[in-house]
Amino acid sequence: MTAILSARDLSAGYGESRVLRGIDLDILPGETIGLMGRNGMGKTTLIRTLIGLLPALQGQVLLDGADAAGLPAFARARKGIAVVPEGRGVFASLTVMENLRLAATTGEWTEARVLDLFPRLGQRASHRGNHLSGGEQQMLAIGRALMTNPRLLILDEATEGLAPLIRDEIWRVIRIVREAGVAVVVVDKTVSAVLSVVDRVVILVKGQIAWSGPPEILRADPGLMHRHLGVDA
């Protein structure tokens, strides 16, 4: 099975400062990956490089097995890569519906299905982005990403700063998306929640992959968790 997105000996960063070093990663169709690591370890930088917002300084990003260097971010998005970025990226001056319809493509993820997934968005249909609560913005960002009918959905800190009930709602939707066969990459601080949904964990330490494996092994090894994530299980 060809990976949707891969990194091959990938290095990237900002200007002179190299943040990522020698990353090798395959994101397979339908799999769910938890990308973990403490603050500043390079998770967001890796995502930005994979989706074409940052150039690779060394190594390659492959999309469907082909070098993606010449593909700008919008072209990668059209090939089925959707992102909910840190900070959500909801358009403040567009209404909920305008945000959703802007992203719409033909496919299974229709407006009706997204509104069914997040009933709250239907109630706020004509509100502008800047008049939504943080939770509603996050629902909109995820719903909008789904409207592009992605093969891969990448969520960068999607539950950060949200109330527990809304977090649960987001995790519920991530499970539904996963069940629908969409590949998912989640970056999230809530270790227990991540471990309960993902097929595989990838831990970044100082821009390198320090550990990668199934969540059960990580959960069973408190020392490993403590060392790499700074948390106790």
Added chain:
Amino acid sequence: MLTGLIAQLLNGVQYGLLLFLISSGLTLIFGVMGVINLAHGSLFMIGAYLAFGVASLTGSLWLALPVAVLGGAVFGAVLERLLFRRFRTRAHLDQVLLTFALILLFEEGRSALAGNQFHSVPVPAVLDFSVPVIGGFGYSAYRLAVLAICLLVAAGLVWLIERTRIGSAIRAAAENTEMLNLLGFDAGRVHTLVFAGGTALAMLAGALAAPLQSVYPGMGDGFLILSFIVVVIGGLGSVAGAFWAALLVGLIDTLGKAYLPQAAGIAVCAMMAVVLLWRPTGLFSRT
């Protein structure tokens, strides 16, 4: 007295609507691309000279209108691809230098092609009469036609921006081009579209204005300054704001010149100063 006032009010509205055609592009280009285009007034001038050229060759102004719109769109797209694209993320001073250089270039080109004399463009024959308004008072049919065309264009533009998916993409590009790209839109194309549209509107305004005033060197300068005032009063980037601000500025400038000629020069600038102090985000901004 009353008929004079009605004529001035109509003149003010018509002038304001012409200002809107220019300032809507200026405000969109600033809002979406972050570029201050000082050469926008020159585009208006080019439109007027184009109308003069077409009218001289064909004997009619009508052909000049579609030529200004289509030619403006192509010209704008080329300018954006070749020049403005590279200056989008540069400092405002660099943009000022670039667009000031364009003004000089356009004026030189105009001088070489059409000379430095004043020209007049005749009003199209079918509209060369006056429409009775009240009593014995009549108003130029051509001016009324300009007013109607500008209103149609304004309505179409507001509809495009506020009601269509392309309009949503344009507003989204003004906020966050990166996110727009992540949704699969080529934001660079949106920039080209906005610049092409803004250029087409400015050149259409020039073509429409040609029979109303002489066609002469630097004729865009006054329009550029008033358009910047419109953009500030309406709120940077807001097309709907620019519409109301353009009407306001057009009326105040026209009525001021008619009834208070000593103060007309500063009335509009004073208004801008008050707006900047009182509501710096513009009189018609949403927030």
